[in-house]
Amino acid sequence: MAGITQRQEARDALIDTLGGMFDDPMHSDLKVRCMSREWHVHKVMLCAQSPFFDRACYGRFRKATDNVIVLRDDEPEVVAAMLGYLYTFEYADNHDLIFNVHVHIIADKYDLPRLAGLATAKFTSLATTEWNRPAFAEAAGLIFAESTAISKELRQSVIATAVTHAHSFKHNPSGAAFREVADVTPALATALWRAQDNGARAEPRSGVEDRYLCPNGCGHTHLEEELSDEYTVCQGCDQVASTKQWHANHRFCAGA
Numbered sequence: 001m002a003g004i005t006q007r008q009e010a011r012d013a014l015i016d017t018l019g020g021m022f023d024d025p026m027h028s029d030l031k032v033r034c035m036s037r038e039w040h041v042h043k044v045m046l047c048a049q050s051p052f053f054d055r056a057c058y059g060r061f062r063k064a065t066d067n068v069i070v071l072r073d074d075e076p077e078v079v080a081a082m083l084g085y086l087y088t089f090e091y092a093d094n095h096d097l098i099f100n101v102h103v104h105i106i107a108d109k110y111d112l113p114r115l116a117g118l119a120t121a122k123f124t125s126l127a128t129t130e131w132n133r134p135a136f137a138e139a140a141g142l143i144f145a146e147s148t149a150i151s152k153e154l155r156q157s158v159i160a161t162a163v164t165h166a167h168s169f170k171h172n173p174s175g176a177a178f179r180e181v182a183d184v185t186p187a188l189a190t191a192l193w194r195a196q197d198n199g200a201r202a203e204p205r206s207g208v209e210d211r212y213l214c215p216n217g218c219g220h221t222h223l224e225e226e227l228s229d230e231y232t233v234c235q236g237c238d239q240v241a242s243t244k245q246w247h248a249n250h251r252f253c254a255g256a
Contacts, residue, residue, distance in 0.1 A: 008240055015088050018045070022087040030057070031068045032083060037076040045086050052110040074109075078102045085115050089216075093122050097130055097139040101154070108149045114237075116151055118217025124157040125215075125248055131161050132168060137177035144188035153213070158188075159195045166196070215245035222246065 021027070021042065028040035046053035056063040063069055071079055081091040081103050093100050100123040107115035123139070130136055140158045143150050162169055162178070169175035182189045211221040220236025227243050234241070 007238075011239070015090075019084075019088040021045075022084055029067060030064065032071065032079065033068060034071045034074055034076045034079045037080070039080070039083050041083060041086075046083075049086055049114075050111050074106060075102065078106050082106050082110065082112065082115065085112075085118070089114075089118075091115075091118070093126070095126060095130075097123060097126055097135045098142070100126065101139050101142050101150075104150065104154055105148060108151070114218050117153075117214070117219040120151060120154045120157060121213060121215055121217050121249055123154060124161075124213075125245075127157065127161045128248065131165055132172075132174040134177040136161070137181045140178065140188055141181040141185050144185050144191065146187060155191065159191050162192060163195050212246040213249035214239075215241040215249055 023039045023041070025040045028042055030041050030043045030046065032039045032041055032046075043053075043057050047057055048054075053069070055061075056069050078099070081093075081099075085091045091103065093103070100119045104116050104119035104123070107113070107119060127136060140162070142148060143154055143158055165175075169178050182192060210224055212224070212227065214220045214222075214234045214236055216234060216237055216239040218234060218237035218239070220234055222232065222235070226232070226235075227246055230243055231240050232243050232246055233239070
């Protein structure tokens with residue numbers, strides 16, 4: 001355990017150093033602009049993690065002019081979260097379900113699957129306490145909108161939450177907003193119908209196994225027997241999280 005602690009401390013120190021470089025003009029070689037906001041960044045940090053930014057800086061049809069990339073169709077706060085993540089591998093969601101969905105969307109847009117995984121994990125964790133609020137219904141409508149590029153995992157998170165609290169959503173006043181969204185969102189209504197028809201609240205079917213999504217957002221999953229009693233090191237990203245956090249990210253996945 002001491003070795004894990006030392007590695008975690010070294011990783012934290014590195015992330016602190018990288019975080020201090022974000023939006024610092026010193027040694028910056030690129031600017032990203034969105035509406036009235038501008039950030040000083042480093043090509044090596046963006047291009048190493050995002051094929052989009054790599055193409056923008058070095059591709060045949062590069063978008064960076066005078067070492068400036070302009071993102072015209074995004075929200076500045078979401079762009080700030082994305083760029084900050086590229087330095088710290090984290091972002092502050094301020095306990096906002098909708099914000100996590102927008103981070104997931106921008107992560108997909110700019111080829112950042114680990115950020116999309118982190119946004120999914122944050123959304124899933126927050127939904128355990130915010131499921132009966134209008135924001136969850138609004139988020140569900142956005143996630144299942146036909147024009148939205150959303151991972152299967154995030155949609156499954158919505159459906160799993162809805163199935164768990166099906167009685168409240170169907171019969172309680174707090175479920176009115178969710179019912180209204182489902183009525184006007186065909187993809188959501190269909191997914192709910194299929195989940196209930198397949199007995200989503202029953203025991204896992206043959207060929208399906210319990211897996212747990214990495215709380216650090218790398219997208220890797222572990223089986224129950226691969227989790228320790230208190231803390232587990234992810235085999236995908238080598239980061240540590242409490243086993244309670246792993247259990248909060250339960251999934252049913254197809255077996256081998």
